Amino acid sequence: MFDSLKKKLQNIRTKFASNIEEAAEVEVEPQQTSGTAEAAPPLARPEPPAALEERERPTLINRVKVFVREREILIREKDIEEPLAELEMVLLENDVALPVTDEIISRMRADLVGRHRGLGASVDDLVVSTLRSALCGVLGEGLDLLRYVQEHERPVKILFTGVNGTGKTTTVAKVGHYLQKNGFSVVIGAGDTFRAGAIEQIVTHADRLGIRVVHHQPGADPSAVLFDAVQYAKAHNIDVVLADTAGRFHNRANLMNQLEKIRRVMKPDLVVYVDEAVAGNDAVIRADEFNRTVGTDAVVLTKADMDPRGGAAISIAHTVGKPILFLGTGQGYDDIMPFEPRAMVDELLGGGD
Amino acid sequence: MLDTLGNSLKDAVKKLSGKTVIDRAAVDELVRDLQRALLSADVNVRLVMQLSQSIKKRALEEEPPKGMGVRVHVLRIVYQELVRLMGRTGEVSLEPQTILMAGLQGSGKTTTTAKLARYFQRKGLRVAVICADTFRPGAYDQLKTLCDRISVPCFGDPAESDALAIVREGLPRFRKQYEVIIIDTQGRHALEENLIQEIIQINEIAHPDHRWLVIDAALGQQASEQARRFHDAIGIDGVIVTKMDGTAKGGGALSAVAETRSGIVFIGSGETIEDLERFDPDGFISRLLGMGDLKALVERAEEAVSTDEIDVNAMLKGKFTLRDMYKQLEALNRMGPLRQIMSMLPLGGMQIPDEAYDITSTKMQRYRVIMDSMTPSELDDPSIIGSARVQRIARGAGVTPEDVRELIKYYKIMQRALKGMRGMDGGKFNMQRMMKKFGGPGR
Numbered sequence: 001m002f003d004s005l006k007k008k009l010q011n012i013r014t015k016f017a018s019n020i021e022e023a024a025e026v027e028v029e030p031q032q033t034s035g036t037a038e039a040a041p042p043l044a045r046p047e048p049p050a051a052l053e054e055r056e057r058p059t060l061i062n063r064v065k066v067f068v069r070e071r072e073i074l075i076r077e078k079d080i081e082e083p084l085a086e087l088e089m090v091l092l093e094n095d096v097a098l099p100v101t102d103e104i105i106s107r108m109r110a111d112l113v114g115r116h117r118g119l120g121a122s123v124d125d126l127v128v129s130t131l132r133s134a135l136c137g138v139l140g141e142g143l144d145l146l147r148y149v150q151e152h153e154r155p156v157k158i159l160f161t162g163v164n165g166t167g168k169t170t171t172v173a174k175v176g177h178y179l180q181k182n183g184f185s186v187v188i189g190a191g192d193t194f195r196a197g198a199i200e201q202i203v204t205h206a207d208r209l210g211i212r213v214v215h216h217q218p219g220a221d222p223s224a225v226l227f228d229a230v231q232y233a234k235a236h237n238i239d240v241v242l243a244d245t246a247g248r249f250h251n252r253a254n255l256m257n258q259l260e261k262i263r264r265v266m267k268p269d270l271v272v273y274v275d276e277a278v279a280g281n282d283a284v285i286r287a288d289e290f291n292r293t294v295g296t297d298a299v300v301l302t303k304a305d306m307d308p309r310g311g312a313a314i315s316i317a318h319t320v321g322k323p324i325l326f327l328g329t330g331q332g333y334d335d336i337m338p339f340e341p342r343a344m345v346d347e348l349l350g351g352g353d
Numbered sequence: 354m355l356d357t358l359g360n361s362l363k364d365a366v367k368k369l370s371g372k373t374v375i376d377r378a379a380v381d382e383l384v385r386d387l388q389r390a391l392l393s394a395d396v397n398v399r400l401v402m403q404l405s406q407s408i409k410k411r412a413l414e415e416e417p418p419k420g421m422g423v424r425v426h427v428l429r430i431v432y433q434e435l436v437r438l439m440g441r442t443g444e445v446s447l448e449p450q451t452i453l454m455a456g457l458q459g460s461g462k463t464t465t466t467a468k469l470a471r472y473f474q475r476k477g478l479r480v481a482v483i484c485a486d487t488f489r490p491g492a493y494d495q496l497k498t499l500c501d502r503i504s505v506p507c508f509g510d511p512a513e514s515d516a517l518a519i520v521r522e523g524l525p526r527f528r529k530q531y532e533v534i535i536i537d538t539q540g541r542h543a544l545e546e547n548l549i550q551e552i553i554q555i556n557e558i559a560h561p562d563h564r565w566l567v568i569d570a571a572l573g574q575q576a577s578e579q580a581r582r583f584h585d586a587i588g589i590d591g592v593i594v595t596k597m598d599g600t601a602k603g604g605g606a607l608s609a610v611a612e613t614r615s616g617i618v619f620i621g622s623g624e625t626i627e628d629l630e631r632f633d634p635d636g637f638i639s640r641l642l643g644m645g646d647l648k649a650l651v652e653r654a655e656e657a658v659s660t661d662e663i664d665v666n667a668m669l670k671g672k673f674t675l676r677d678m679y680k681q682l683e684a685l686n687r688m689g690p691l692r693q694i695m696s697m698l699p700l701g702g703m704q705i706p707d708e709a710y711d712i713t714s715t716k717m718q719r720y721r722v723i724m725d726s727m728t729p730s731e732l733d734d735p736s737i738i739g740s741a742r743v744q745r746i747a748r749g750a751g752v753t754p755e756d757v758r759e760l761i762k763y764y765k766i767m768q769r770a771l772k773g774m775r776g777m778d779g780g781k782f783n784m785q786r787m788m789k790k791f792g793g794p795g796r
Contacts, residue, residue, distance in 0.1 A: 089398060092392055092398050092574075093398045093574055094574065095395075095573035095574045095575065097393070098389060098392050098393045163571075163596070163599060164459075164461070164596060164624075165458075165459030165460060165461055165569060165595075165596070166459060167458065167459055194624075195495065196494065196495040196496075196497075196498035196499050197463075197491035197492060197493070197494035197495025197496070197497075197498060198491060198495070199491070200490060200491035200494040200495075201489065201490045201491030201492075201494075201495075202490075202491075203490075203491075204490030204491060205490055218498075249596070249598060249599040249600075250599070250600070251598075251599060251600055276459065276569075276571075278457070278572055278573060278575040278579075279569075279571045279572065279573055279601075280395030280571060280572060280573025280574060280601070280604065280605060281392070281393045281394065281395050281573065281601075281602075281604075282395070282570070282571040282599065282600055282601035282602070283571065283573075285600045285601075286571075286599065286600065286601075289600075302459075303457070303458060303459070303542070305542070305544065306457065306542040306543070306544060306575060306579070311573065311574070312573065331458075331488070
């Protein structure tokens, strides 16, 4: 998973490291001329990495001072410019949207510039930990659906939203299967009454999985269908209602209003936004629009098996600031995996510390 | 976000105007903004880098043609390079043919298949559709429902799991009776080896005349890779971009075009069966960059350079006569609505009063007729037109005196607008250029 991004990020890592090393070697000269390095009074103890706010400006004087006093080097913007530019390219090539890329880069820059590094300390660790915190900061925490269902009053109502063709219906089937496997009873509301064949699609899936579907005729009011699904769940003590909806574009006011109405009528506990891992920059725009009109509590990323670059995950998570629930990783009902941001970041950066 | 990008690009272009020599920094800035615009539109990163390199190189090395301003020169290069990137427009012949649809899951193949059926049907061809998607539940129902609405026969069998069998059976059935046969296939991506094998086999059985790849406008950097593998498998000869009615800009399609060395044939732009358009490269470029119609702008600018110019300076000094306006209107007539032209010029913050736009083409025509009834001295100095002259002009032109007064009022608005602009800081040079454009050919 996310192989291409992973490989690239690891290259970048070494790049950062070597650039900072080089900067350190240049610094060796002033140390010998001043000759007072050993006798430097311990005026300022080496800063603990936590207290980064009080960072010095990496001017030459400061750099020499720090180096002489503490046998550390101060990282200058110049030292990391090239690897940062390269990192930017890597992120862009991996579908991290432009504004999100900008933010990660500036976060990295802010974190690294002016930072002290002990001569002995590994640059690699420094870079990795910075990159990790930048990525973790963007990806946020995951969400454990099973625990969520356990902790909430039944039936837990989950509404699936998203633009056309991202895989909402398939995801509903997969999530239904996942919940059922874990011992919860599920009913599906066939809220996509617009697309031809959508009801047949969800009914076929549900039949195969042995899940009950509440559906009306094509063209019916989706709010009514989903309301019925909720009523059905209440009457039959079903744990979870999964509400499928028609794909819609975020720039269609009437369709977004319809979704808003659905939300009012069925009062979902979770609004899950479904998008595809292969989406590019538009992922950010539409995630934002959906979040603003109907809200988003969690995200499912589908088609993550298409040699995905993981960028959409980063972009969307950053835009809506909501956890990613699952990754869809194939065409089978089992091809869904709970998303763990830390695990993903560890994998991207090569197996953690 | 789209707007800010378009604007920053416009600003960058604006900085180039008024320059007489190419300014490296300004070109750098333009290229950087262009890069950002293209990257935001999901154009492949490598393509963007190549493109910006060649734009930069050409902008700095090529001499602007005589009489062409720096800004127009650079814009022209940008436009030419973008067009090169865009590839040719895919051919669509209205002959009997078989078309094989390919693409990723959820890219919109089935909907597009129905739209295509409708397109060829409207062109008077007999169309039939084969549903070779045996995997996705409801796929056949979906296609059948859509085809039934337009009375196009759809062959398929939801109970059959072998797509090849369906193609084998469906093709001979339709071949004699129908001219255009479109084969819809299951969504697949390049890493699903068995599915790629399947489409290779379908391709061998069907011998389609076209193999079109359907690309979601939102598809990101992955587009290149996917397109390349599809191309290796079956030889893609056309790309259809779907979901262009959203906010996605379809840069992924460019990557696909570059990989397959084909062209974009159609654009899907809505949910109804009629929402399929032939590809228009210029509209596509505008959308990619989030700015007005670049080609039209370049053409207009070239045209303006090549024609005799009216006395812009005199006009800016306030000597704007009816004669000048006549020429303007004549030029406008060829160019299209004023507002459209204004929106094509990266004028930045310059505001043109709304009344100035408020002139329809019929009105413009009438104005010209009215002016044809004026004497040369009236055209040169409209202030001599009193009520007696208004009466005479109205009679001569076959209009009411009110129409003549309206024309004079319009003339005054334009005159005031020009004076106002002249006063604007730094706007002067722009204004001259703009006037050149409106001037059209001289006498």
